[in-house]
Amino acid sequence: MITFEGVTKRYPGGTVAVDRLSLRIPSGRTTVFVGPSGCGKTTSLRMINRMIDHTEGTLAIDGTDVREVDPVLLRRGIGYVIQQAGLFPHRTILDNIATVPFLLGWKRGRARGRARELMELVGLTPELAKRYPYQLSGGQQQRVGVARALAADPPVLLMDEPFSAVDPVVRASLQDELIRLQSELHKTIVFVTHDIDEAVKVGDTIAVLRPGGRLAQFDTPEKLLAEPADDFVETFLGYDRGVRRLSFFPARQLRLRTHALVPQTATAAEAGATAARTEEPWLLVLDGERRPRGWLAAARLDPSQDHAPVDPATPVGELPLTSYGHVFQVGQDSLRAALDAAVLSPAGRAVGVHEDGTVAGVVAQTDLGEAIWAVGNEDDGTGPAEGAPDAAR
Numbered sequence: 001m002i003t004f005e006g007v008t009k010r011y012p013g014g015t016v017a018v019d020r021l022s023l024r025i026p027s028g029r030t031t032v033f034v035g036p037s038g039c040g041k042t043t044s045l046r047m048i049n050r051m052i053d054h055t056e057g058t059l060a061i062d063g064t065d066v067r068e069v070d071p072v073l074l075r076r077g078i079g080y081v082i083q084q085a086g087l088f089p090h091r092t093i094l095d096n097i098a099t100v101p102f103l104l105g106w107k108r109g110r111a112r113g114r115a116r117e118l119m120e121l122v123g124l125t126p127e128l129a130k131r132y133p134y135q136l137s138g139g140q141q142q143r144v145g146v147a148r149a150l151a152a153d154p155p156v157l158l159m160d161e162p163f164s165a166v167d168p169v170v171r172a173s174l175q176d177e178l179i180r181l182q183s184e185l186h187k188t189i190v191f192v193t194h195d196i197d198e199a200v201k202v203g204d205t206i207a208v209l210r211p212g213g214r215l216a217q218f219d220t221p222e223k224l225l226a227e228p229a230d231d232f233v234e235t236f237l238g239y240d241r242g243v244r245r246l247s248f249f250p251a252r253q254l255r256l257r258t259h260a261l262v263p264q265t266a267t268a269a270e271a272g273a274t275a276a277r278t279e280e281p282w283l284l285v286l287d288g289e290r291r292p293r294g295w296l297a298a299a300r301l302d303p304s305q306d307h308a309p310v311d312p313a314t315p316v317g318e319l320p321l322t323s324y325g326h327v328f329q330v331g332q333d334s335l336r337a338a339l340d341a342a343v344l345s346p347a348g349r350a351v352g353v354h355e356d357g358t359v360a361g362v363v364a365q366t367d368l369g370e371a372i373w374a375v376g377n378e379d380d381g382t383g384p385a386e387g388a389p390d391a392a393r
């Protein structure tokens with residue numbers, strides 16, 4: 001555990017970058033420092049590995065005051081990842097990753113062997129080993145930065161805006177990778193970002209800092225989105241925090257409708273009867289393996305409607321179908337994913353699938369509305385039901 005007790009950083013000249021910060025960063029979890037520019041995030045992070053020394057208060061790692069430890073020794077147990085990776089331009093990728101093992105005096109073969117293992121761990125293919133940093137994409141360079149920080153297997157990893165310099169798609173995949181890595185490695189990660197979406201995605205706990213280097217709130221993402229401590233935090237979280245909060249509630253709590261699923265071999269007459277019986281405006285046509293094929297508007301099958309008549313004997317699989325859009329996974333995804341699927345669906349309905357891609361059922365907007373209402377009206381307001389899908393964030 002990393003503990004800040006009344007930690008202050010006052011620069012010569014009087015700027016107070018961090019003001020009496022007190023918090024406990026749990027071991028083996030990811031804690032994010034987030035807040036607007038200049039609120040003291042980087043300073044707080046760098047005080048942990050003594051790249052900056054604090055001026056007041058106590059900062060301890062597992063009970064040992066960092067000021068009692070030689071900075072060089074301290075940093076051996078603390079990996080550090082920065083924006084744009086900060087790689088050595090004249091060293092190969094493999095030797096960049098092996099930097100700390102070399103410094104620790106490991107034999108070359110062992111250090112490079114470890115570097116190769118780490119390349120695999122962070123998703124870099126072996127043929128990149130002999131390249132130089134300029135021959136890699138920004139996202140690949142960031143992976144090298146993470147691998148280098150992990151080389152000596154430090155229990156603590158500090159990450160300062162590590163994914164800020166890459167485009168949003170690469171950034172999302174790096175965040176996913178970090179979540180996957182952390183589920184294997186259980187490091188004590190302290191992660192700085194100014195992006196609240198990133199904080200909510202990667203953080204187990206989030207410290208929101210306000211200008212003047214003061215702590216505004218320290219909570220789980222769920223709690224933060226449900227109960228911002230004050231107006232500053234609420235404004236910082238943004239006006240879509242309600243929708244974002246749905247990420248913490250599992251889609252499996254949704255009622256799935258299965259009465260308007262029709263196999264592609266059903267005739268138009270049979271499908272018309274299903275539509276009439278269920279009063280569903282859209283039927284979902286399934287292929288022979290119960291995967292979605294597309295939507296069929298019930299109105300197409302109603303002979304009283306003014307359109308080109310459909311031969312009642314035609315199998316529905318031969319009729320023009322409307323794309324079913326994107327689907328959500330019933331067992332893994334969140335309410336937010338289901339809402340997204342419904343909003344983007346031409347039928348206004350979300351298709352829920354099992355892991356193998358077969359259809360579990362369809363969620364209508366009214367069912368989604370009820371589930372969302374229930375989230376907004378939880379009795380204790382403490383957050384998601386049990387089994388909330390971490391991976392779906």
Ligand SMILES: Nc1ncnc2c1ncn2[C@@H]1O[C@H](COP(=O)(O)OP(=O)(O)OP(=O)(O)O)[C@@H](O)[C@H]1O
Binds near residue numbers: 037042
């Ligand atoms: N060496 C320094 N001397 C004086 N003031 C400094 C020094 N370094 C940082 N500061 C000030 O301390 C405050 C906190 O800076 P810090 O870099 O920790 O903020 P931050 O939240 O990480 O900001 P950003 O998101 O813009 O990187 C700022 O007001 C900054 O100007």
